[in-house]
Amino acid sequence: ARELEARDPGDFRPLRSGGRSQELQPMIRSIDALFTRLDRLRASERHFIASAAHELQTPLAGLRTHAQIALMADDPVTKEKSLRRIETSVERTSRLVHQLLELAREEGTTEPAADSWISLAATIEKTREELATALERRNVRLACSPAVRNAAVFMNENGLALVLRNLIENANNHSPDHATIRIDLQKEGVKVALVIDDEGPGIPESELERVKERFVRGAREKGPGSGLGLSIVELVLGHSGAALRLSNRSVRGLRASIVLPQERIRMPDQPV
Numbered sequence: 001a002r003e004l005e006a007r008d009p010g011d012f013r014p015l016r017s018g019g020r021s022q023e024l025q026p027m028i029r030s031i032d033a034l035f036t037r038l039d040r041l042r043a044s045e046r047h048f049i050a051s052a053a054h055e056l057q058t059p060l061a062g063l064r065t066h067a068q069i070a071l072m073a074d075d076p077v078t079k080e081k082s083l084r085r086i087e088t089s090v091e092r093t094s095r096l097v098h099q100l101l102e103l104a105r106e107e108g109t110t111e112p113a114a115d116s117w118i119s120l121a122a123t124i125e126k127t128r129e130e131l132a133t134a135l136e137r138r139n140v141r142l143a144c145s146p147a148v149r150n151a152a153v154f155m156n157e158n159g160l161a162l163v164l165r166n167l168i169e170n171a172n173n174h175s176p177d178h179a180t181i182r183i184d185l186q187k188e189g190v191k192v193a194l195v196i197d198d199e200g201p202g203i204p205e206s207e208l209e210r211v212k213e214r215f216v217r218g219a220r221e222k223g224p225g226s227g228l229g230l231s232i233v234e235l236v237l238g239h240s241g242a243a244l245r246l247s248n249r250s251v252r253g254l255r256a257s258i259v260l261p262q263e264r265i266r267m268p269d270q271p272v
Helices: 002-006 022-072 076-107 120-130 132-138 157-174 229-238
Strands: 116-119 141-144 152-155 180-188 191-197 243-248 254-261
Touching: 022 076, 076 229, 116 120, 116 157, 120 132, 120 141, 120 152, 120 157, 132 157, 152 157, 157 180, 157 191, 157 229, 157 254, 229 243
Parallel strands: 141 180
Antiparallel strands: 116 152, 180 191, 191 254, 243 254
16 A cells, blocks of 8 residues: 555556565456556557647648748739638648547547437438538539438437548548449348448558558548548447448448447338
8 A cells, every 4th residue: 555655646567566465466466457558548648649739730830831821922823822722721620620529529428328219311411411512512422222211220319420420521532523422231140231332542451440540541541631530430339339340342442331230220121
């Protein structure tokens, strides 16, 4: 007890177990395991803060540079180009801050919100309206299968909306102009997968799992993403016993699958 009281709060080294009574050994091992978990948590927090600061620094530096160019430029074309780039940097910064807040809110949730049966089509339509400007800018459309239009999902409504927004926004960012994002339901034994297919370049097989980590962007990533969207999706789905699976399509594009237990989804042939 005296050793623990005198210990520095940042000291996560194992306790000295030599010479302790045999009865204390299980408790000492448990305390050492707790120290190990706390040390990993602190390291993860340090990495998160450093990565967030780095991600914010890039668009902010761009904002300052292009603002200076716009102030000094006499040529209207140069001034307009700088203002457009300022707009892009503001959008990227806003999206990053929004995702950081979403991640903090989800991680800080001790008791997940109550689940209920939600119309999948209605939630997708709300997401489409929310992302309408971004979709219309690229002339990208959403195409839902009949199964999706008639299905219901047992999840928290805000959580499902957050998952769909991140995945559809991600698909839009990686799809070419005039592409179609297809959404379908597929049975997989005792599970059901809600699949979102885009027409982008896909992800190298070696990076399919790594891109779910925070602030990790694929080698082919050239869009405005921050590398947080997929980690937010995994965190939210974990509250409902669901999982995110990424795979490259046989044709061009990426498939993002929300894999749900069968009891959490009602297909068209079941009463809703």
